[in-house]
Amino acid sequence: MNADPLADILSLARWAPSGDNTQPWRFERRGPLEVAVHCRDTRDHVVYDLRGHASQVSYGALLETMAIAATAHQLRPVVKRGGSEQEPVFEVRFDADPALARSPLIDFIEQRSVQRRPLSRQPLLPEHRQALEAALGPGYTLQWLEGPARAVAARLMYRNARVRLTMPEAFTVHRDIIDWDNLRSKDKVPAGALGVDAITVKLMRWGMHSWERMRRMNALMGTWAPRLQMDLLPGLACAAHYVLRAAQPPQGIDDYVDAGRAVQRLWLTLTSLGLMMQPELTPLIFSAYLRDGVRFTTELAVVAEAEALRHDLRQLLGGEVERAVYMGRVGYGTASESRSIRRDLQDLMR
Numbered sequence: 001m002n003a004d005p006l007a008d009i010l011s012l013a014r015w016a017p018s019g020d021n022t023q024p025w026r027f028e029r030r031g032p033l034e035v036a037v038h039c040r041d042t043r044d045h046v047v048y049d050l051r052g053h054a055s056q057v058s059y060g061a062l063l064e065t066m067a068i069a070a071t072a073h074q075l076r077p078v079v080k081r082g083g084s085e086q087e088p089v090f091e092v093r094f095d096a097d098p099a100l101a102r103s104p105l106i107d108f109i110e111q112r113s114v115q116r117r118p119l120s121r122q123p124l125l126p127e128h129r130q131a132l133e134a135a136l137g138p139g140y141t142l143q144w145l146e147g148p149a150r151a152v153a154a155r156l157m158y159r160n161a162r163v164r165l166t167m168p169e170a171f172t173v174h175r176d177i178i179d180w181d182n183l184r185s186k187d188k189v190p191a192g193a194l195g196v197d198a199i200t201v202k203l204m205r206w207g208m209h210s211w212e213r214m215r216r217m218n219a220l221m222g223t224w225a226p227r228l229q230m231d232l233l234p235g236l237a238c239a240a241h242y243v244l245r246a247a248q249p250p251q252g253i254d255d256y257v258d259a260g261r262a263v264q265r266l267w268l269t270l271t272s273l274g275l276m277m278q279p280e281l282t283p284l285i286f287s288a289y290l291r292d293g294v295r296f297t298t299e300l301a302v303v304a305e306a307e308a309l310r311h312d313l314r315q316l317l318g319g320e321v322e323r324a325v326y327m328g329r330v331g332y333g334t335a336s337e338s339r340s341i342r343r344d345l346q347d348l349m350r
Contacts, residue, residue: 014348020173025059029349033075034094057260063261072102167302180201234278270330276335
């Protein structure tokens with residue numbers, strides 16, 4: 001353990017999850033046990049974050065990771081938010097708490113990762129299900145999609161992937177976040193972690209030279225190969241899909257940050273139980289855009305398909321989609337050798 005507690009905490013905190021490994025934060029040390037976390041959401045260039053909510057969930061995961069890491073030093077964070085909605089600044093002061101025990105989740109902060117390949121279909125053990133539900137804290141519940149509902153969720157994800165792959169606004173995001181050459185990437189997602197075979201990777205790399213090239217390739221070959229490997233098969237091969245619900249529909253940045261803290265507790269807990277997870281957020285994102293009149297693509301056919309998916313998502317979740325803040329699939333399995341890692345701490349210091 002480092003003699004500098006804040007450096008220890010930040011070194012672990014940087015492993016918090018963020019959309020496509022963007023790490024939309026920088027740290028500014030303000031004192032021995034004080035840090036300002038300068039954040040900026042990705043609404044100006046990421047179609048999945050047009051209102052900043054995806055980034056805000058990531059901020060919450062970061063703050064929760066800091067709180068968990070701080071227990072190793074019997075420190076408790078006190079957080080105050082300033083700045084603007086698009087560029088919030090979280091002022092964090094760590095106070096001593098001699099009664100605070102070291103969290104067992106510390107050991108899984110660096111291990112936690114995304115697994116996009118098929119997992120075991122073994123049902124969740126009852127004690128594991130209970131541990132995951134208890135990890136959320138007050139104000140959140142889990143809806144499990146198992147058995148026949150698991151297959152319905154898998155088919156919905158397969159159809160939703162067509163929306164992602166046939167809209168030019170998403171193309172630029174996908175092109176910019178894939179690391180084609182490295183097994184592990186400090187600021188992107190390695191191609192080896194996408195969950196597709198080598199031939200599909202080569203075709204994707206060729207097509208992502210330009211949107212026009214990708215459009216022609218989609219017209220000629222369709223999008224079934226990546227959707228089959230990245231969405232349908234993994235969606236069927238898992239213990240369950242889950243939906244994280246808040247007690248009330250989130251209204252602003254603080255609600256989404258709080259949801260992110262619950263997401264990180266859930267993710268670290270399932271990692272500690274030998275489970276793996278893959279987020280499945282885009283159906284919720286597109287459904288919210290349509291509900292609130294947010295224009296996210298110029299492709300009318302894509303909008304029509306997203307509308308149909310929104311209807312089917314509501315049926316799958318039994319209504320109350322507005323309270324759903326996160327979604328994913330979970331199952332027993334092993335981590336992928338290819339994965340996103342993180343920027344060095346010195347590169348995240350401001």
